[in-house]
Amino acid sequence: MLLSLFLTTGLYSNIALARQEAFGTPATNLEAKACCTGLNSLLPGQVFWPSSDSYRAQQSSYYSGEQATMTPACRVSPNNTSDVSRILKFASAHECHFAVRTGGHMAWSGASNIGSEGFTIDMQQVKGVPTLSADKSVVSFGAGSRWRDVYTVLQLQNLTTVGGRVGDVGVGGFLLGGGIGFLSAEHGFGSDNIQNYEVVLVNGSIINANRKQHSNLYWGLKLGSTNFGVVTRFDMFTFSQGPVWGGSQFFAIKDASNLLERLVTFTEKLAEDPKGFFGLSLAWNPEAKDYIIWTLQTYLKPEAYPALWSGFESFTPLVDMMGIKNLTDITEEFQEADPGKHGRSRWLTMTYKANAQFHLDLYARGVELFEPYHGHAGVHWAVSVQPVPARLASASIENGGNPTCLKESEGNLWVMLITTDWLDPSDDHIMNTSAEALLKWAEDEAKRRGLFSPFIYMNYASGSEPVMVRSTDDQTLKKMIQVKKMYDPQGDLDKLWHGGFKLPRTEEHEPVTNYDRSEL
Structure with a gap:
């Protein structure tokens, strides 16, 4: 009875925190509901229970049903x-399990949410209005911002930054996974263009990480995911940007071979003109009951069909939405074209040397795997590619380097994305296993053909993919684990923070420094 009174009034949490601060003794583990009750005492009115409208609204705003x-x-x-800071300090003291949600755009179950064993920190209110430095060279914004929030402010000043290509995507997940944006061919990953991170460590400490302060953490956060701390603010470099030429085009599936061959040439030309972006999807269209090609294109100047697009102008699109626009409009246009939006969803990714025939064969294998399920509710699938030119790796190095294993010597690459969407939970098994079978085929065949790259683009990956191991080399992985040990010495974030992509650790939460890569 007395313990129940302590928990419901929040007195237990206050006593335990005072005891820890006074004696340095760890407090007793609390069950999830008790953790929530304690948090409600710390932050009254900011804790929402399953019966509340705010809880349900936050839950329903995730990208995927899972x-x-x-x-x-x-x-x-x-x-x-x-x-x-107060939340993390409390969670650490009481061994409360939690997840952190910024934009909630990751599709896989548990990426940024948790079950009844813990609570979710929803960062959507940690944003404010993006602000520019006095010389307008840096824009600062909270981790709960969406890219549309940032772009809307920058557009008024004819500026932009290396951010996401869909307006509703959250900035936090994008930047802590590297982030490939419209400007990446010229300036590297989004994370390569961060001047400073404001980050809360697991003990509640608030620090700034940049080239001068906590520079090792600054480097690690460029592929940080959920390993080092909760970032609350990003300060990013800006770039001048006026109107662009861009939008979407849709083509008949018969044009796939020729379009992909042109995309190989396009990727090569990015070395000379890095102002372009061209994403291409071969997709099943359930409304038309046919296959279709969907392209997303942008040139960072108001010039239609520049030399970079040589050869593409000869194709006749079924639908043409290209035009002179601003980047903000294009991110909203791409948002509307997204087939996901709250259904069941699975994303898987891999990287390989730019090759038209391989992607055609990958699509053909997808047809074999998914066609039996086309009649099921809401089934949609696609295999998409976008260029990762060799110069992206060199741009990253020029900006101080990052933990990824990408090297200019590897040449021009394509990042491939398998997307599957459906509505009926009873189809979870067949859709997931079909997607996994397609990825397995792709990896095996790419290795056989000498096209495989170990890099896994975190923002497209599923939780089942070994992102941290494959996307780094041995030396870099060891360095990241050393940085992790400095800022989370007891491995509390591994034990308590669910979701994201973790650095490899033993069951005792000691760093693994001799990871076997022979099967990767």
Whole structure:
């Protein structure tokens, strides 16, 4: 009875925190509901229970149904960095399990949500209005921002940054996974263009990480995911940007071979003109009951069909939405074209040397695997590619380097994305196993043909993919683990923070420094 009174009034949490601060003794582990009750005492009015409208609204705003159907014991909405600090300090002291959601765009279950064993920190209120430095060279924004929030402010000044290509994507997940944007061929990953991170460590400490302060953490956060701390603010370099030529075009599937061959040439030409982006999807269209090609294109100047697009102008699109626009409009246009939006979803990715025939063969294998299920509710699938030119790796090095294993000597690559969407939970098994079979075929065949690259683009990956091991080399992985040990010495974030992509650790949460890569 007395323990129940302590928990419901929040007195237990206050006593335990005071005891820890006074004596340095770890507090007793609390069950998830008790953790929520304690948090409600720390942040009254910011903890939402499953019966509340705010809880349900946050849950329903996830990109995929798998994430939305997870039911944390409560959801906590910090308003600022100080709130995040108090939450992490409390969670660490009481061994409370949690997840962190910024944009919630990751599709796989548990990427940024948790079940009844913990609570979810929803960062959507930690944003404010993006602000520019006095000389307009740096834009600062909270981790709960969406890219549309950032671009709207920058557009008024004819500026942009290396951000996402869909307006609704959250900045946090994008940047902590590297981030490939419209400007990446010229300036590297989004994370290569961060001047400073404001980050909360697991003990509640608030620090800034940049080239002068905590420079090792600054480097590690460029592929940080959920390993080092909760980033609450990003300060990013800006670039001048006026109107662009871009939009979408749709083509008949018969044009696939020729379009992919042109895309190989396009990728090569990015070495000379890095102002272009061209993404291409071969997709099943359930509305038309046919296959279709969907392209997303942008040239960072107001010039239609520049030399970079040589040969593409001869194709006749079924639908042509290209035009002179601003980048903000294009990100919203890409958002509307996204087939996902709250259904069941699985994304898987791999990287390989730019090769038209390989992608055609990958598509053909996808037809074999998915066609039996085309009549099921909401089934949509696609295999997409986008260029990762060799110069992206060199741009990253020029900006101080990052943990990824990408090297200019590897040549021009394509990042491939398998997307599958469906509506009926009873189809989870067949859709997931079919997607996994397609990825297995792709990896095996790419290795056989000498096209395989170990790099896994985190923002397209599923939780089943070994991102941290494959996307780094041995030396870099060891360095990341050393940085992790400095800022989370007890491995608390491994034990308590669910989701994201973790650095390899033993069951005792000691770093693994001799990971076997022979099967990768």
